Amino acid sequence: MSYVIGIDLGTSAVKILLVSKAGTVTHTISKAYPLIQHQSGFSEQEPSEWVTQTINALAELVQTFPEESKLIEGISFSGQMHGLVLLDEHRQVLRPAILWNDTRTTAQCKRIQEIIGKEELLSITKNPILEGFTLPKLLWVRDHEPDVFRKAATFLLPKDYLRYALTGTLQCEYSDAGGTSLLDIEKQTWSQHILSKLELDPTLCPPLVTSHEVVGCLTASVAKSTGLSDSIKVMAGGADNACGAIGAGILTPKDTLVSIGTSGVVLAYEQDKQAEANGKVHFFHHAKPEAFYKMGVTLSAGYSLSWFKDTFATEEDIGTLIEEAGLRPAGAKGLLFSPYLSGERTPHADAAIRASFIGMSSTHTRADFTRAVLEGITFSLKDSVELFREEGIAIDRIVSIGGGARSEVWLQMQADIFNCTIVKLTSEQGPGMGAAMLAAYGLNWFDSLEDCAAEFLQEQEVYNPDPVQVQQYDSIYKIYRSVYQHTKEMNQALSVYR
Numbered sequence: 267m268s269y270v271i272g273i274d275l276g277t278s279a280v281k282i283l284l285v286s287k288a289g290t291v292t293h294t295i296s297k298a299y300p301l302i303q304h305q306s307g308f309s310e311q312e313p314s315e316w317v318t319q320t321i322n323a324l325a326e327l328v329q330t331f332p333e334e335s336k337l338i339e340g341i342s343f344s345g346q347m348h349g350l351v352l353l354d355e356h357r358q359v360l361r362p363a364i365l366w367n368d369t370r371t372t373a374q375c376k377r378i379q380e381i382i383g384k385e386e387l388l389s390i391t392k393n394p395i396l397e398g399f400t401l402p403k404l405l406w407v408r409d410h411e412p413d414v415f416r417k418a419a420t421f422l423l424p425k426d427y428l429r430y431a432l433t434g435t436l437q438c439e440y441s442d443a444g445g446t447s448l449l450d451i452e453k454q455t456w457s458q459h460i461l462s463k464l465e466l467d468p469t470l471c472p473p474l475v476t477s478h479e480v481v482g483c484l485t486a487s488v489a490k491s492t493g494l495s496d497s498i499k500v501m502a503g504g505a506d507n508a509c510g511a512i513g514a515g516i517l518t519p520k521d522t523l524v525s526i527g528t529s530g531v532v533l534a535y536e537q538d539k540q541a542e543a544n545g546k547v548h549f550f551h552h553a554k555p556e557a558f559y560k561m562g563v564t565l566s567a568g569y570s571l572s573w574f575k576d577t578f579a580t581e582e583d584i585g586t587l588i589e590e591a592g593l594r595p596a597g598a599k600g601l602l603f604s605p606y607l608s609g610e611r612t613p614h615a616d617a618a619i620r621a622s623f624i625g626m627s628s629t630h631t632r633a634d635f636t637r638a639v640l641e642g643i644t645f646s647l648k649d650s651v652e653l654f655r656e657e658g659i660a661i662d663r664i665v666s667i668g669g670g671a672r673s674e675v676w677l678q679m680q681a682d683i684f685n686c687t688i689v690k691l692t693s694e695q696g697p698g699m700g701a702a703m704l705a706a707y708g709l710n711w712f713d714s715l716e717d718c719a720a721e722f723l724q725e726q727e728v729y730n731p732d733p734v735q736v737q738q739y740d741s742i743y744k745i746y747r748s749v750y751q752h753t754k755e756m757n758q759a760l761s762v763y764r
């Protein structure tokens with residue numbers, strides 16, 4: 267039996283999936299790395315840590331499965347989107363990567379909008395300019411670190427840097443390129459207009475390839491350190507949400523996905539590249555050829571839960587915390603949480619907003635707080651679900667992936683809050699599975715990604731909404747929706763103290 271490897275360069279960890287030609291996930295390895303947060307709103311990682319942890323994980327995989335490892339034919343990638351990696355002319359990393367959840371670039375976004383124009387940006391890139399996207403990060407480095415910027419020869423997105431480190435070849439692919447604010451989505455080229463208006467050298471942009479394209483093989487030194495063969499084919503891969511969509515079987519217009527990783531995402535398939543992009547939700551290339559998707563993003567979804575655990579319950583594991591929260595009633599006895607720890611994107615594009623607990627009482631226990639965090643994250647995702655419903659997209663079935671889909675309590679809560687059926691697949695690792703499927707498709711194991719999905723993906727469990735809980739959550743959601751407006755100005759005023 268032949269195998270492929272899917273590598274998901276997540277924000278909390280790199281996750282490696284060994285998948286057989288029959289679609290069985292034989293083994294998963296996860297290796298974590300920290301976020302570097304020098305101040306509120308800043309979020310960075312060291313690209314060298316991504317590479318070291320990936321090589322460690324691959325070496326461990328080969329040691330654990332020596333026979334299967336000899337039968338690996340392809341590797342592909344999924345990665346956290348938008349992060350800026352800058353390389354000099356010798357392809358050395360110039361500074362830590364500035365990540366998707368870093369919101370320091372409000373001034374640069376304002377300037378980009380003034381120079382290019384809001385409508386022009388929307389018509390070229392199909393998205394408004396947002397702090398988390400790559401372009402404002404480039405301008406931030408030019409403004410604040412001119413010596414670094416002067417040495418920059420190329421920029422890369424996170425998984426493209428990882429792929430470069432493993433293969434020695436430099437590319438970007440369309441599903442991630444859309445998240446830079448530099449791609450002309452309909453023409454499928456870097457926008458010379460945006461580059462020239464902002465006085466950016468076009469040679470900074472790497473060549474564009476498709477997600478399932480074979481771009482090379484492992485370098486001899488990576489092959490030696492991991493024990494893998496240097497003849498294994500490497501495919502470009504895709505943005506983590508595009509890969510998550512493939513790994514969840516979101517391949518036709520009726521399909522919708524929720525992903526709760528560090529971020530939270532509600533994603534709906536879109537076939538038409540000329541579909542109206544109104545800027546309320548993101549619009550990007552799928553990693554399936556000639557397809558697109560629309561997506562709402564909660565910046566701190568799983569991250570809110572991890573933050574809560576790391577700050578207030580260091581000794582507990584997340585599973586136990588969620589189990590105790592599962593025993594508390596819907597609404598956490600009048601306690602509400604808004605998950606805006608590092609600002610927000612959808613539906614409130616606001617880098618200055620911060621999170622709140624509202625309604626705390628001395629009778630509340632840790633379990634109520636955890637329940638409020640889980641509910642607040644899910645309410646925030648419901649904001650995106652409702653945006654799609656307002657656009658006329660019928661959402662009565664959602665495939666749920668990401669770390670959040672490990673918990674039955676949270677999956678049932680999603681069914682009750684979104685008021686629709688939630689499907690859990692046999693692997694919740696959608697992005698890693700999507701990357702493995704891109705490798706399988708790139709190797710011509712299947713004629714289409716749909717054929718691959720039919721072989722690789724299976725439903726494990728279905729969660730149906732409970733009408734009593736749905737009604738309860740409908741009432742609480744109405745209160746949740748007003749939290750943003752009530753806390754917006756207070757957070758603006760507080761921002762000077764951060």
Ligand SMILES: Nc1ncnc2c1ncn2[C@@H]1O[C@H](COP(=O)(O)OP(=O)(O)O)[C@@H](O)[C@H]1O
Pocket residue numbers: 275276277278279526527528529567568569570571572584585588668669670671672673676
């Ligand atoms: N047992 C669990 N049940 C539910 N959620 C969990 C569990 N373990 C971790 N998580 C959540 O999953 C998140 C990480 O998900 P993951 O998809 O691996 O993220 P990323 O791709 O961003 O690295 C964590 O932030 C945490 O909130």
Ligand SMILES: O=C(CO)[C@@H](O)[C@H](O)COP(=O)(O)O
Pocket residue numbers: 276277278345346347348366367398445506507526527528529530531548563
């Ligand atoms: O910024 C976005 C999407 O626009 C995030 O979804 C990142 O792509 C990070 O993903 P996770 O690490 O949470 O999977």
